[in-house]
Amino acid sequence: MKAMEKLVVTGKVRYLGVSNFSLEQMKNAEKALSENRLASNQVEYNLMTRRIERDLLPHCEQKNIVVLPYRPIAHGALAHPDRKLKVVMADISQKHGGATPAQTALNWLMSKSNLLFPIPRASRPERVAENVSSTGWRLDAEEMIKLEEAAISL
Numbered sequence: 387m388k389a390m391e392k393l394v395v396t397g398k399v400r401y402l403g404v405s406n407f408s409l410e411q412m413k414n415a416e417k418a419l420s421e422n423r424l425a426s427n428q429v430e431y432n433l434m435t436r437r438i439e440r441d442l443l444p445h446c447e448q449k450n451i452v453v454l455p456y457r458p459i460a461h462g463a464l465a466h467p468d469r470k471l472k473v474v475m476a477d478i479s480q481k482h483g484g485a486t487p488a489q490t491a492l493n494w495l496m497s498k499s500n501l502l503f504p505i506p507r508a509s510r511p512e513r514v515a516e517n518v519s520s521t522g523w524r525l526d527a528e529e530m531i532k533l534e535e536a537a538i539s540l
Contacts (some may be wrong), residue, residue, distance in 0.1 A: 387418035431455035492520035
């Protein structure tokens with residue numbers, strides 16, 4: 387971290403971010419920094435993989451550290467949900483102008499915290515357009531709870 391900090395001081399990089407750091411690793415990294423702070427942590431996070439909610443996400447929110455969730459659509463599983471999650475997402479789609487399951491999954495992340503900036507895959511131009519359309523609206527608290535409960539039952 388001292389070497390990374392030196393890159394900021396010399397103007398070679400603007401901000402320091404980490405990837406897949408646990409809470410303990412983040413705290414150790416923060417202690418090692420003297421002139422800068424961590425700007426982000428890139429971790430796996432989505433409706434189906436939520437372990438960061440126990441300790442890492444609250445820490446990042448407290449310290450104003452951005453979280454960059456990768457695999458926000460769970461390798462496509464959230465773009466093609468089944469069972470109860472499919473029913474919940476269909477109901478949400480009707481309320482939000484035909485939002486796709488992938489858009490709903492991305493919006494869930496952005497509605498969860500203002501410090502979450504998901505990194506969705508965009509292998510084709512139509513996926514880029516779909517991803518962009520996940521913004522500009524917010525799930526309400528009841529929709530968030532329904533999605534979370536349906537995802538737990540998977």
